[in-house]
Amino acid sequence: MVFVGLPMAALLWEASSEGTQSFWDSVSSPEAVAALKLTLITSLAVSGLNAVLGTMTAWVLVRDHFRGKSVVNAIIDLPFALPTIVAGLTLLALYGPTSPVGINVAFTQAAIVLAMMFVTLPFVVRTVQPVLQELDPEVEQAAHSLGASYVTTFRRVVFPNILPGILSGVALAFAKAVGEFGSLVIITGNIPFQTEVSSVYIYGRIESGDSAAAAAVAVVLLGISFLTLLSIGAVRHFATRHDRA
Amino acid sequence: MSILVRNVSKRFGDFIAVDHVSLEVESGSLTALLGPSGSGKSTLLRIIAGLETADEGQILLSGRDATRLAPQRRNIGFVFQHYAAFKHMTVRENVAFGLKVRKRPKEEIRDRVDELLHLVQLEGFAHRYPAQLSGGQRQRMGLARALAPEPQVLLLDEPFGALDARVRAELREWLRQLHDVVHVTTVFVTHDQAEAMEISDQIAVVNHGRLEQVGAPRDLYDRPASEFVMTFVGDANDVGGRLVRPHDLELLNEPADGSVEAMIVRVTILGRDAKVELHDAGGAELVALLTRDDFDDSGLWRGQTVWIRPKHERAFAA
Numbered sequence: 332m333v334f335v336g337l338p339m340a341a342l343l344w345e346a347s348s349e350g351t352q353s354f355w356d357s358v359s360s361p362e363a364v365a366a367l368k369l370t371l372i373t374s375l376a377v378s379g380l381n382a383v384l385g386t387m388t389a390w391v392l393v394r395d396h397f398r399g400k401s402v403v404n405a406i407i408d409l410p411f412a413l414p415t416i417v418a419g420l421t422l423l424a425l426y427g428p429t430s431p432v433g434i435n436v437a438f439t440q441a442a443i444v445l446a447m448m449f450v451t452l453p454f455v456v457r458t459v460q461p462v463l464q465e466l467d468p469e470v471e472q473a474a475h476s477l478g479a480s481y482v483t484t485f486r487r488v489v490f491p492n493i494l495p496g497i498l499s500g501v502a503l504a505f506a507k508a509v510g511e512f513g514s515l516v517i518i519t520g521n522i523p524f525q526t527e528v529s530s531v532y533i534y535g536r537i538e539s540g541d542s543a544a545a546a547a548v549a550v551v552l553l554g555i556s557f558l559t560l561l562s563i564g565a566v567r568h569f570a571t572r573h574d575r576a
Numbered sequence: 577m578s579i580l581v582r583n584v585s586k587r588f589g590d591f592i593a594v595d596h597v598s599l600e601v602e603s604g605s606l607t608a609l610l611g612p613s614g615s616g617k618s619t620l621l622r623i624i625a626g627l628e629t630a631d632e633g634q635i636l637l638s639g640r641d642a643t644r645l646a647p648q649r650r651n652i653g654f655v656f657q658h659y660a661a662f663k664h665m666t667v668r669e670n671v672a673f674g675l676k677v678r679k680r681p682k683e684e685i686r687d688r689v690d691e692l693l694h695l696v697q698l699e700g701f702a703h704r705y706p707a708q709l710s711g712g713q714r715q716r717m718g719l720a721r722a723l724a725p726e727p728q729v730l731l732l733d734e735p736f737g738a739l740d741a742r743v744r745a746e747l748r749e750w751l752r753q754l755h756d757v758v759h760v761t762t763v764f765v766t767h768d769q770a771e772a773m774e775i776s777d778q779i780a781v782v783n784h785g786r787l788e789q790v791g792a793p794r795d796l797y798d799r800p801a802s803e804f805v806m807t808f809v810g811d812a813n814d815v816g817g818r819l820v821r822p823h824d825l826e827l828l829n830e831p832a833d834g835s836v837e838a839m840i841v842r843v844t845i846l847g848r849d850a851k852v853e854l855h856d857a858g859g860a861e862l863v864a865l866l867t868r869d870d871f872d873d874s875g876l877w878r879g880q881t882v883w884i885r886p887k888h889e890r891a892f893a894a
Contacts (some may be wrong), residue, residue, distance in 0.1 A: 467658070472656075473656070473662075473721075474673070476626075477677060477722075478651075478725060479677045539790045573665075574705075
C-alpha cells in the first residue's frame with residue numbers, strides 16, 4: 332500500500348490542487364488531447380501486432396525444434412532487462428538517419444510503433460508460452476482423429492485455449508505501451524500534434540513548470556492503465572469458466 | 577472394416593518400439609493389444625490411427641492402403657487414456673465436434689448426439705463441461721465423441737487405465753455390451769490380462785515391440801506359444817524349469833514319478849477355490865489352485881510337506 336497507494340494519492344492530490352475546472356482544461360487542451368489520441372492509437376496498434384507476432388513467436392518456441400532455440404528464448408526477455416532509454420538509443424542507431432540497414436523512421440509515428448513493439452513484445456510471448464506448453468498434444472490429436480484439419484483444429488481447439496493468455500499478454504503490453512517514455516523520447520522527436528505521446532507531453536509540462544497539468548494528464552494515463560489491468564482479471568475469469576467444477 | 581498391419585516397424589532414436597509386426601483384425605471384431613508397459617502396443621495402435629507414421633510396413637484399412645493417409649482421412653474413432661477432452665466445450669459440443677467438422681445438417685447432429693448421449697448414459701450431462709464430470713463419465717463422453725461420426729474402426733488406448741478398479745470393471749463390461757450393439761471393428765490397448773481375457777474376441781500379445789502370439793483368449797491360455805505368453809496371460813509356476821498353471825498342480829501325500837517336494841506355507845480360501853502357497857526345497861514360491869471340494873477332501877494343512885506333480889506342463893525353447 333505504501334509503495335503503490337501513496338504515490339497515487341500524491342498524484343491525485345497534485346492533479347486536483349487547482350480545482351476540477353483547471354484539471355479539465357489541462358486534460359482537454361488541444362496538445363494534450365492530440366498526444367493522448369496518438370498514444371492510444373499507437374498502443375492499440377502495437378497491442379494488435381503483438382497479439383499476432385507474440386503468439387507466433389511463442390508457438391515457434393514451444394512447438395519447433397531448432398539450433399539456438401534456448402538462445403532465442405533468452406533473448407526474448409532482453410527488452411525487459413534493457414533500460415528503455417538504451418532501447419531508444421539502439422533503435423535510433425538502427426533505424427535512424429544513419430541506419431546501417433537503410434531504414435530511417437526517426438521522428439515519425441512509425442518510430443513510435445517500432446519502439447513500443449520492441450519494449451512490449453515479451454509480454455504476449457511470455458503469457459502464451461506456458462499455456463501452449465501445458466496444452467495436451469493428445470487434445471489436438473483427438474481433433475485430427477475426428478476429421479478436423481490442422482487449421483480447424485487450431486481455430487476450434489487450440490485458439491480458445493490460448494486466448495486468455497493472448498488477451499492478458501495484450502492487455503499488459505497495452506498498459507506498458509500507454510505509459511512508455513524512455514524508448515520514445517529520443518527516436519520520436521516529440522513534435523507536438525505529430526509524434527508527441529502523452530508521457531513525453533507530461534515530461535514537457537513539468538519542464539515548463541506546469542506540474543498541475545502534468546499531474547492531470549498523468550491521472551488520465553493512470554486511469555487507463557488501471558482499467559486495463561481490471562479487464563485482464565475479467566478476461567481471465569471469463570476464459571477459465573470451464574475449469575471450475 | 578478389417579485392419580491389416582503388414583510388417584510394420586517404428587523406431588524412436590535407438591529404441592525399437594515396433595519390430596516387424598503383422599496383424600489381421602477381422603471386420604466387426606473386438607481385439608486387444610496386450611502387453612507390459614513399453615512393449616510398443618500403444619505405438620502400434622497410434623500407427624493404425626495415423627497419429628504416428630510407420631518407418632516401414634503397411635497399414636490396410638478395408639483392403640485399401642492407408643499407410644500414408646492422414647488421421648483425418650482414415651475414418652477412425654480414437655479414445656485416449658487421459659480423455660483428451662475439449663475442456664472449453666460442453667459434453668454436447670464435444671460429442672458433436674466430429675459431425676460439425678463434417679458439416680452435417682444441424683438437426684442430424686442434434687439427433688445423433690442425443691442418441692449417443694443416451695447410449696453412454698450421459699443424457700443429463702449434455703450442458704456440463706468436462707471439468708464437472710467424473711473420470712468414468714469423461715471417458716464415456718470420449719467414447720461417444722469417437723463414435724459420433726460413425727467411424728469404421730474404433731481404437732482405444734488404455735481407455736480405463738486412469739480409472740479406479742470398480743469403475744474400470746463397470747466400463748469394461750459396458751464396452752463389451754456396447755460392442756455387441758454397435759459392431760464397429762474395435763482394437764483396444766491394455767496391460768491388464770484379465771481385461772483382455774474378459775472382453776475381447778482376439779488377443780494380440782506384444783512384448784519388446786514384437787508380436788508374441790495372436791489368438792482367442794482361450795487359445796492363449798491353453799496353448800501359449802512362448803514362456804512370455806504363458807506367464808503374462810494367466811499365472812504360472814516354475815517347477816524345476818517347467819511352467820505349470822496353478823490349477824494344473826496335484827498335491828500328493830507320497831512321492832511319485834516326476835513329483836517335487838514342497839511345504840505348504842499358507843492356505844487362502846477364495847470362495848469356490850482354495851489357494852495353496854508352497855515353498856519347494858530351494859525356497860522358491862509356488863502357488864496351487866484347488867477346488868474347494870478337492871481341498872476339503874485332501875485334508876491339507878499349513879506346515880505339511882507334500883509332493884507336487886504337474887498335470888500338464890510346458891517347456892519352451894529359450
